[in-house]
Amino acid sequence: MRKNNMTIQQLFEEGIKVLEEGNIQNPMLDTQLLLSYALDVDKVYIYTHRDRIIEGETVDNFLSLLNKRKTGYPLQYILGDQEFMGLNFKVGEGVLVPRPDTETLVEWIIEVVKSKEKFNKNTINILDIGTGSGAITLSLAYYLENARIYSVDISEKAHKIAKVNTKKLGLESRVTLLKGNLFEPIKELNKDIKFDIIVSNPPYIPSDDIDTLQKEVSKYEPRLALDGGADGLDFYRKIILGSPEYLKNKGVLGFEIGYNQGSDLKRLLEEIEGFNNIRIRKDLAGKERAVIANWEKSN
Known part of the structure; x- marks a missing residue:
């Protein structure tokens, strides 16, 4: 089921929560990198546009990447x-x-x-x-x-x-x-x-x-x-x-x-x-x- 639209801040918080559940070593950094990758922006953008609304399809893509990383799949393989x-x-x-x-x-x-x-x-x-x-x-x-x-x-x-x-x-x-x-x-x-x-x-x-x-x-x-x-x-x-x-x-x-x-x-x-x-x-x-x-x- 497609997720509703979410702000960058909400996605960031969700990312940290998901990766912590997977016992990923650096959940905050990995979330920054995955969110930057999903949105095709740099890390600074994540902090300066916290209230930007992200549409459902992009939200789904980000959450999919998060769940993949949660299993231990290497971050570098995801980012390429x-x-x-x-x-x-x-x-x-x-x-x-x-x-x-x-x-x-x-x-x-x-x-x-x-x-x-x-x-x-x-x-x-x-x-x-x-x-x-x-x-x-x-x-x-x-x-x-x-x-x-x-x-x-x-x-x-x-x-x-x-x-x-x-x-x-x-x-x-x-x-x-x-x-x-x-x-x-x-x-x-x-x-x-x-x-x-x-x-x-x-x-x-x-x-x-x-x-x-x-x-x-x-x-x-x-x-x-x-x-x-x-x-x-x-x-x-x-x-x-x-x-x-x-x-x-x-x-x-x-x-x-x-x-x-x-x-x-x-x-x-x-x-x-x-x-x-x-x-x-x-x-x-x-x-x-x-x-x-x-x-x-x-x-």
């Missing part, structure tokens, strides 16, 4: 985009929503590139394993103008969304999106290609922990991009073992990690001769979030 590294990315079902935590790794890679003279003077090849929406790949391409980036993901949905984002940011000439598992597409592409940097935010949640995550993640985000095996380290092992074949001498390998995985990653890297200068960096919340190691071929 997410900001990351100052850029706007299209997101949708089938890809992880880019998170601020991941900016720790991207900022660190940019810092490493700009601190090394050899990286600044030449075109650098970067491989990103696990494209997702393209957040890491495209942020690096955007902020490192001398970077040529190859990006791999096994998911067809991720591949399609990353392609849209690549075009939207005008980075097609320096980004190559490949579909496949880990290093396989690179092997098929060019047996001789080597990379200055290999970077990855792989699935790293232990299989048994996924159902304990907040419902936005456990219920709606792709398990393929979350499940890191029994101990969460399966993909780190595979990437660490495969990287030496594709890294240039004195290249760099960088990972996003879970908050309690730093020592495990350090141990895994130390087990492979050639990895050295292993560093761990914390995010803004003070949690371990990224690991970087140098690679040097043994004679």
